[in-house]
Amino acid sequence: MAEPTTEQSVTFADLGLRPEIAQALAELGYEEPTPIQAAAIPVLISGKDMLGQAATGTGKTAAFALPILQRLAEGNRGKEPVAMVLVPTRELAMQVSEALHKYGRKLGVRVVPVYGGQPIGRQLRSLEVGVDVVVATPGRAIDHLKRKSLNLRSLQVMVLDEADEMLDMGFAEDLEAIFAETPTERQTVLFSATLPKRIDAIARKHLQNPERIRIADEMKTDDEHQRVRHSAYIVQRSHKAAALGRILDVESPAAVLVFCRTREAVDSLTETMNGRGYRSEALHGGMSQDQRDRVMTRLRNGTADLLVATDVAARGLDIDHLSHVINFDVPSSVDTYVHRMGRVGRAGREGVAITLAEPREHRMLKTIEQVTKKKITVEKLPTVADLRARRLDVTCAALRESILQEDLDGFRVVVESLSEEFDLMEIALAAVKLAHSAIGGPDDDQDIPDATAPSFNGPSRDRDRSDRGGRSDRSDRGDRGDRGDRGDRPKRTQGASSGNTRLFVGLGRESGLRPQDLVGAIAGETSLSGRDVGSIEISGRFSLVDVPEGAVDEVIRALRETKIRGRKVTVRREKF
Numbered sequence: 001m002a003e004p005t006t007e008q009s010v011t012f013a014d015l016g017l018r019p020e021i022a023q024a025l026a027e028l029g030y031e032e033p034t035p036i037q038a039a040a041i042p043v044l045i046s047g048k049d050m051l052g053q054a055a056t057g058t059g060k061t062a063a064f065a066l067p068i069l070q071r072l073a074e075g076n077r078g079k080e081p082v083a084m085v086l087v088p089t090r091e092l093a094m095q096v097s098e099a100l101h102k103y104g105r106k107l108g109v110r111v112v113p114v115y116g117g118q119p120i121g122r123q124l125r126s127l128e129v130g131v132d133v134v135v136a137t138p139g140r141a142i143d144h145l146k147r148k149s150l151n152l153r154s155l156q157v158m159v160l161d162e163a164d165e166m167l168d169m170g171f172a173e174d175l176e177a178i179f180a181e182t183p184t185e186r187q188t189v190l191f192s193a194t195l196p197k198r199i200d201a202i203a204r205k206h207l208q209n210p211e212r213i214r215i216a217d218e219m220k221t222d223d224e225h226q227r228v229r230h231s232a233y234i235v236q237r238s239h240k241a242a243a244l245g246r247i248l249d250v251e252s253p254a255a256v257l258v259f260c261r262t263r264e265a266v267d268s269l270t271e272t273m274n275g276r277g278y279r280s281e282a283l284h285g286g287m288s289q290d291q292r293d294r295v296m297t298r299l300r301n302g303t304a305d306l307l308v309a310t311d312v313a314a315r316g317l318d319i320d321h322l323s324h325v326i327n328f329d330v331p332s333s334v335d336t337y338v339h340r341m342g343r344v345g346r347a348g349r350e351g352v353a354i355t356l357a358e359p360r361e362h363r364m365l366k367t368i369e370q371v372t373k374k375k376i377t378v379e380k381l382p383t384v385a386d387l388r389a390r391r392l393d394v395t396c397a398a399l400r401e402s403i404l405q406e407d408l409d410g411f412r413v414v415v416e417s418l419s420e421e422f423d424l425m426e427i428a429l430a431a432v433k434l435a436h437s438a439i440g441g442p443d444d445d446q447d448i449p450d451a452t453a454p455s456f457n458g459p460s461r462d463r464d465r466s467d468r469g470g471r472s473d474r475s476d477r478g479d480r481g482d483r484g485d486r487g488d489r490p491k492r493t494q495g496a497s498s499g500n501t502r503l504f505v506g507l508g509r510e511s512g513l514r515p516q517d518l519v520g521a522i523a524g525e526t527s528l529s530g531r532d533v534g535s536i537e538i539s540g541r542f543s544l545v546d547v548p549e550g551a552v553d554e555v556i557r558a559l560r561e562t563k564i565r566g567r568k569v570t571v572r573r574e575k576f
Helices: 019-027 035-045 060-071 090-103 120-129 138-147 163-168 172-180 197-206 223-227 237-251 263-275 289-300 334-341 359-372 384-404 409-419 424-440 515-525 549-561
Strands: 050-053 083-086 111-114 133-136 157-160 187-192 211-214 228-234 256-259 280-283 306-309 324-327 351-357 377-379 500-505 536-538 543-548 571-573
Touching: 019 060, 019 090, 035 050, 035 060, 035 211, 060 083, 060 090, 060 157, 060 187, 083 138, 083 172, 090 111, 090 133, 090 334, 111 120, 111 138, 120 138, 133 138, 138 172, 163 172, 163 187, 163 197, 172 197, 187 197, 228 359, 237 263, 237 324, 237 351, 237 384, 263 280, 263 306, 263 536, 280 289, 324 334, 334 359, 351 359, 384 424, 409 424, 500 549, 515 536, 515 543, 515 549, 543 549, 549 571
Parallel strands: 050 187, 050 211, 083 133, 083 157, 111 133, 157 187, 228 351, 228 377, 256 306, 256 324, 280 306, 324 351
Antiparallel strands: 500 543, 500 571, 536 543
16 A cells, blocks of 8 residues: 655645635635645546545545545536445534535535434435435435435445444444445545454455555654643533633643634634633634734734634644643544644644533543543643642742842842831732732632533444434434534523523623622622622623522622622623
8 A cells, every 4th residue: 555755745726626626725724735635636536446544633534525526517416416425423424514515615515414313304305405415324324225315326436434433333234235225336435544354355345446545644653742731621611711711820821722613602702711811812714814814913923822713714723832722612523633633742842732521521532532542631620729829830930030130239229128117028028929919910719610521431332323223323412512513602692501591781891890700799799609600701891690590680689789890880681
């Protein structure tokens, strides 16, 4: 199996792609293909069968997606699919479908993801209207074949992505059944991270004189990846922003990249973190190129130190002084995790990869561990005491640096004057206190409850078996947060969490309001404790705070009768 050479740089323009595809790639910010893309795309465009060995995160989705789009007929197309992509999990099905939509939007490509855990009626309607590419898990593909809702007689391309994983999950019989429904004259493409004998057997049986391409597994051979520390914190969603702030204060990163799933979540978190005193910038696909350039300039020259971004916007970023990457939202696939973590630990530098996970998301962490072979240490969220100790360390380091600079003579007269009234130790303590206040900032006294993940009893080989004689589709039933990213919409549109009501407070960041001010006012003037106060969102001129439904009237009355930051404020139920 030949490994492609990378001596000469190849661009997407060199690969002979259709203008519509090339334009879509340019708009997405793709400048040059990855090694697997450069090697595989010409082979697949030529119509040859291919057996590719490439690790997760090497860009293989585009390697087979772009040639599929290249093959689509211009103008009106038939109802039956010309290509099918089989994947082991619903998460990967969603990812591949999204990629095909993005790359082929100027071609009007019709892509239908078919997987268990989603109402089959929706899939039936989409297939009935007509489809160009079906992206399916094997179990649900078999369901549609049995219902006669999926017809593969016009299929021109069959792709097996993560073939070794599908075999490990017990899909061998299903794969054979699906192959039996496809035309003999078809192009067959098989991608696998490893090539055990079972994969070779499938290749011999279903591929015709395949071109074999192998890309070295960078995750196992690149020492740079060993320099990245992977950790996770289990945090309830309503406390994630506060937890992020505390982690940043303890870690003291040089520059940090925070990933969210959606544009709305990026904008919301950026505003929240700016309200908490962090120099934050947003980066997502809804911004113009000029806006993106200005954001990157501010990050690189140190004007900003926290970049909140979506995966698409952050693709290919290379920031020299980036020390931390944080998943504010757990990535929905291992590929996404690898792409995100690839931003740090480059060129021999050390880096830190941190994930904020909700208790229900512990299984995805385990999946990432198993596939990447990287240990993700679940750590306890830093306490207020940890934060204060860290800030004292920062103050101590700053004082030590000032002493070593030996430019203190101009202040000697102040010390000599004060020493006539006070002990030198007292003078030093007062100076340290002033320095600490200037450097360390206010203490974070927000109460963040502990959140623990359910126990995990080891890996399970979940199979895609929804709607099939009572056999469950456990792999597709796990994280409902993937359905439309509902948990990542901005809080104003999402509304308060269950059992809580959102209140509008007419005071915001411009008045110096901090989350602890709201918590202190509510806890001090009502029967609620700080633990009862839910999510807090601070904007420029107003704030939103979640409180228990049963205490709404009490909180409104109390806040109207007291002062916050020395001012009377407007308080009411938030209007949606």
